[in-house]
Amino acid sequence: MTAIDVMLSAVGLVAVGSALAVVSTQHLVRAGLWLVVTLGAVAVEFLLLRAEFVAWVQVLIYVGAVVVLLLFAVMLTRAPIGRSTDLDRPIGPALLIGAGSGLGLAGLFAWVFRDMRVNPPPTGSAQRVGEAIFGDWVLPFEVLSVLLLAALVGAIVLSKKDT
Amino acid sequence: MSGVPGYGLGKGLAITLKTLVSRSTTQQYPDVAPELPPRSRGVIALREENCTVCMLCARECPDWCIYIDSHKEEVVVPGAARPRQRNVLDRFDIDFSLCMYCGICIEACPFDALFWSPEFEYAEYDIRNLLHDKDRLNEWMATVPAPPAHDPQGEPSKEEANALKKAGAA
Amino acid sequence: MDWLELALRVGAVTVAFLVLPLLVGQTEHKVMAHMQARLGPMYAGAFHGWAQLIADGVKFVQKEDITPRAADGPVFKLAPGVALIPYLLVLLVIPLGPGDLVGQPLDIGLFFALAIVGVGVVAVLMAAWSSANKYSLLGGLRAAAQLMGYELPFVLAAASVAMAAGTLSLPLIVERWEPWWLLWQLPATLVFFIAGLAEIRRPPFDMPIADSELVFGYMTEYTGLRFAFFLLAEYVGIVVISALTATLFLGGWHGPMAESLGWLWMLLKTGAVAFLVIWFRVAWPRLREDQLQRLCWLILVPVALAQLVLTAWVRVAMA
Numbered sequence: 001m002t003a004i005d006v007m008l009s010a011v012g013l014v015a016v017g018s019a020l021a022v023v024s025t026q027h028l029v030r031a032g033l034w035l036v037v038t039l040g041a042v043a044v045e046f047l048l049l050r051a052e053f054v055a056w057v058q059v060l061i062y063v064g065a066v067v068v069l070l071l072f073a074v075m076l077t078r079a080p081i082g083r084s085t086d087l088d089r090p091i092g093p094a095l096l097i098g099a100g101s102g103l104g105l106a107g108l109f110a111w112v113f114r115d116m117r118v119n120p121p122p123t124g125s126a127q128r129v130g131e132a133i134f135g136d137w138v139l140p141f142e143v144l145s146v147l148l149l150a151a152l153v154g155a156i157v158l159s160k161k162d163t
Numbered sequence: 164m165s166g167v168p169g170y171g172l173g174k175g176l177a178i179t180l181k182t183l184v185s186r187s188t189t190q191q192y193p194d195v196a197p198e199l200p201p202r203s204r205g206v207i208a209l210r211e212e213n214c215t216v217c218m219l220c221a222r223e224c225p226d227w228c229i230y231i232d233s234h235k236e237e238v239v240v241p242g243a244a245r246p247r248q249r250n251v252l253d254r255f256d257i258d259f260s261l262c263m264y265c266g267i268c269i270e271a272c273p274f275d276a277l278f279w280s281p282e283f284e285y286a287e288y289d290i291r292n293l294l295h296d297k298d299r300l301n302e303w304m305a306t307v308p309a310p311p312a313h314d315p316q317g318e319p320s321k322e323e324a325n326a327l328k329k330a331g332a333a
Numbered sequence: 334m335d336w337l338e339l340a341l342r343v344g345a346v347t348v349a350f351l352v353l354p355l356l357v358g359q360t361e362h363k364v365m366a367h368m369q370a371r372l373g374p375m376y377a378g379a380f381h382g383w384a385q386l387i388a389d390g391v392k393f394v395q396k397e398d399i400t401p402r403a404a405d406g407p408v409f410k411l412a413p414g415v416a417l418i419p420y421l422l423v424l425l426v427i428p429l430g431p432g433d434l435v436g437q438p439l440d441i442g443l444f445f446a447l448a449i450v451g452v453g454v455v456a457v458l459m460a461a462w463s464s465a466n467k468y469s470l471l472g473g474l475r476a477a478a479q480l481m482g483y484e485l486p487f488v489l490a491a492a493s494v495a496m497a498a499g500t501l502s503l504p505l506i507v508e509r510w511e512p513w514w515l516l517w518q519l520p521a522t523l524v525f526f527i528a529g530l531a532e533i534r535r536p537p538f539d540m541p542i543a544d545s546e547l548v549f550g551y552m553t554e555y556t557g558l559r560f561a562f563f564l565l566a567e568y569v570g571i572v573v574i575s576a577l578t579a580t581l582f583l584g585g586w587h588g589p590m591a592e593s594l595g596w597l598w599m600l601l602k603t604g605a606v607a608f609l610v611i612w613f614r615v616a617w618p619r620l621r622e623d624q625l626q627r628l629c630w631l632i633l634v635p636v637a638l639a640q641l642v643l644t645a646w647v648r649v650a651m652a
Contacts, residue, residue, distance in 0.1 A: 029462050033408060036455055053441055056448040060488075064451025065481065071458045072477045081405045081465050125440045126501045175616035179368040189372040 008048050015041035023094070026083040032071045039063050050122075053129045201308050204264050205283035206295075207257055208303035213276035216250040220268035220277060228261035229268060230254060255297035260290050278307040342437065343425075350421050354568035355386045360604075361568075361611045362386075368615040389561075396557035403465035404554065412463065413555070413562035416456035419449045420569040427576045428504040430586045430595035435504055442503035443495055446577060447488050450532060453566070454480040457541070460563070461551035472550025475622060476534060476541035482629040483531040483538075489637035490525035493644045494518055494581045507585035515583070517647060521640040522582040524633050526606070529578060531629070533570035536614040540622050575606035 018037040025031050039062045046055035122128070133141050190197055199205075216233040232254035237246040269277040280303045287293050313320070319327070362385060366373025378384025400406055426442035428435035439445050454477055461473020497518060498506040515522075531538040542550030552563050579585060579602035586595030620628065 027405070030405070030408065033455075033459065052439075053444070056441060056444050060444070060448035060451055063455065064448060064484065068454050068458065068477060068481060071455075071462075072474065072481070075458065075462055075470065075474060075477075079462060079470075081403060081463065126444065172617060176612065179612065179616045182370050183364065183368045185370075187367055187370045187372050189370070191372070191375070 004048055008045065011041050011044045011048065015045065023089075023098070026085070026087060027081075028084050028087075029071065029074055029079050029081075032067060032074055035070070036063055036067050039067065053126045199281050199283075201281065202279060202311070203281040203283070204266060204279050205281045206259070206279075206285060206303050207262070207269065207300065208278045208280045208307050209255055209257075209297055209300035210276050210278070210304055211252060211255070211297055211301055213274045214252050214255065215274055215276075216252055217273065219271045219273065223267045223271040225265060225267065226261050226263060228258040230256040230258070252297065255300065256294050257300060258294045259285070260293040278304070280304075280306040281308065282306045346421075346424050350424050350569060353572045354565055357571050357607050357611075358386050358568045359383065360607070361614075364608065364611050365615050368612070393558055393561035398557045398559065399554075401465055401554050405463040405465070408459050408463035409554075410559070412456050412460035413559040413566070414456075415459060416453055416566040417562050417569070419452045419456075420566060420573050422449050423573050424569070424576075426503055427573075427580055428507055428585060429599050431508075431591055438504055439502065441501040443491055443501045443506065443581070446503070446573075447491055450487075450573070451480075451484055453532075453570075456566075457551055460555070464551065464554040466554050468547045468549075469551045469553050472541045472543075472547045472553070475547075476551060479531055479534070479538065479541060479625060479629075482626060483528045483633070486524050486629065486633035486637045487528035487532055489634070489641060490521040490528065491577075491581060493521040493637070493640045494525075496641070496644045496648060499648075503580055507580055507587070510584045510587060512584065512587075518582055518640070518644070520636050521644075522578070524637045524640065525582060526574075526578050526609075528629075528633055529574035530610065530613065531625070533567060533574055535567075535571065535610055537617040537620050538625060539619055540625055543619060571607050571610050572603070575603045575610065578606050579603045 015038050018034045018041060021034040022031050022038060025034060039058060043055045043058040043063070046052075046058060216231060218231060221227075221229040221231050231252070233250050233252050236249050236251045238249050239246045266279065269279060282303060285293075285295075318324075362382070363373045374382030374385035376382055377388040400409055423446045425437045426435065426439045426445055428438075457476045457480070458473050461469045461476070464470070494506060494514075495501050497514065498509040500506060500509070534541050541547075542552060547553070552560060555563060576599075579599060583602045583606070585602070586599045588594065588598035591598065
């Protein structure tokens with residue numbers, strides 16, 4: 001156990017704990033704020049794993065934009081301060097699906113990579129990420145771009161007034 | 164010219180910049196005394212000797228802020244047939260919490276007993292202290308500026324003209 | 334030795350974090366006053382009111398720290414800190430002079446700065462919602478809409494200069510900067526500066542705290558030290574945006590005798606941009622909400638995209 005391992009586990013605990021808080025809190029807006037903590041902790045995990053670029057993309061896109069959009073939307077509705085007692089959250093199925101997929105995936109990874117030893121890769125700088133995306137993964141990247149473009153065009157068409 | 168886009172924005176910047184580099188107009192009041200016109204209306208002063216308790220000022224005052232009390236006194240003049248009567252001023256108060264500085268009392272006074280003084284720093288912590296009694300009003304007399312000189316081009320006053328005529332006749 | 338150096342660097346950045354905003358604030362007091370033919374603060378500190386902001390700080394500390402009864406306490410109390418810390422972190426990566434005269438040279442410093450500045454909006458939303466006040470909430474929603482919109486031209490303009498320099502590292506961008514970029518990157522400069530003004534919600538983009546209609550927007554319910562934190566965040570924001578503009582587009586420490594006086598040039602350029610920020614506040618009226626969004630989406634974003642294309646063309650032509 002190196003210092004990095006300890007920090008990795010500690011931040012991981014923070015991430016999992018705040019993720020649990022997201023789904024279990026009865027304060028509607030606070031759930032969104034807990035999500036900020038979760039995503040921030042995941043960003044720190046990326047940092048600890050030396051994937052700097054991905055970490056800051058995580059902060060820029062998820063904390064800075066996605067969660068903000070989510071909070072914005074929630075605040076446009078009722079967004080009560082205090083507990084909402086009328087939340088419809090069946091615990092049983094949620095536990096089954098959430099814990100099942102989480103534990104299942106964790107177990108799967110642990111089993112598949114059980115004999116693998118990886119040396120820490122060099123820092124995930126912008127250059128490396130760029131080379132990977134525009135080298136090996138250029139086709140999927142372009143396909144994704146087209147998908148996003150299609151979604152954009154769709155959004156414009158949907159929001160356009162019928163004349 | 165004002166049709167150019169951004170013309171207004173540029174003008175705003177220009178005006179603020181011009182104001183920035185020119186002297187500001189702030190008066191540093193308690194540190195630097197303001198330069199008031201000599202006959203500013205600051206406070207009303209009373210020359211007690213001139214007051215005959217005619218009560219004109221108190222009656223003309225629109226908000227009744229002048230309080231006057233007096234009594235009569237007999238003055239025995241040697242050689243006169245009977246003693247004269249004279250009004251003695253006991254109280255002459257102006258309540259500056261009511262006064263609206265219209266100056267009508269000063270205009271109304273026929274005996275030059277009331278004057279404007281440019282002093283204005285007599286604010287108080289207690290509103291009751293704004294009631295100036297005759298001693299306090301008398302103190303303001305020291306700050307009353309000299310009356311303005313006659314207009315040298317103007318017509319001489321009736322008294323002067325009469326005196327001149329008499330001197331010419333003699 | 335390494336730890337000592339790290340402590341020294343972090344200490345220097347903290348000092349800058351505490352001193353520069355006060356300097357900007359005092360300058361704003363005086364410049365704004367003189368632009369309005371006033372004198373501004375004259376008494377605190379005996380000489381032209383130089384200690385006014387210190388006096389203000391003492392006053393804020395003494396004030397009662399009020400949390401409204403209906404407010405969401407923890408969120409309400411946390412928000413000012415969340416507003417302040419991102420800017421502190423950004424100051425770490427801004428190069429002051431040539432060589433390693435920078436708090437923490439980061440390979441992707443520009444990206445880091447943009448990501449962290451974007452976190453500030455979370456603090457605004459927290460403050461707005463947890464205050465349990467409709468003016469606060471309205472201000473927060475305006476702020477969120479504004480920040481999300483202006484984030485786009487902000488990042489696009491920064492991307493243009495990163496593309497021109499071929500790096501995301503702030504010290505390297507400054508190093509590769511050349512005077513003719515002033516012309517080449519002019520549209521990006523303007524877009525970045527305007528979007529930056531909107532990011533820190535300074536007039537003429539102060540719709541979220543428009544005092545004539547929203548009391549003080551999302552800061553309405555704050556008092557004392559927490560309010561002071563929000564104010565401090567605003568002024569650190571000016572420093573950060575000015576310093577970023579100077580670093581990315583005005584050549585940072587470039588200037589005569591850059592080797593020895595680089596830090597001075599950087600500070601001067603930052604100061605000049607901060608002066609512009611103050612000047613705009615005095616001279617210009619507030620943009621209406623619809624004008625604000627129109628400016629962002631119909632002018633700044635297209636200009637930034639066109640600049641990106643131009644930058645790419647010039648880069649390809651030069652290669």
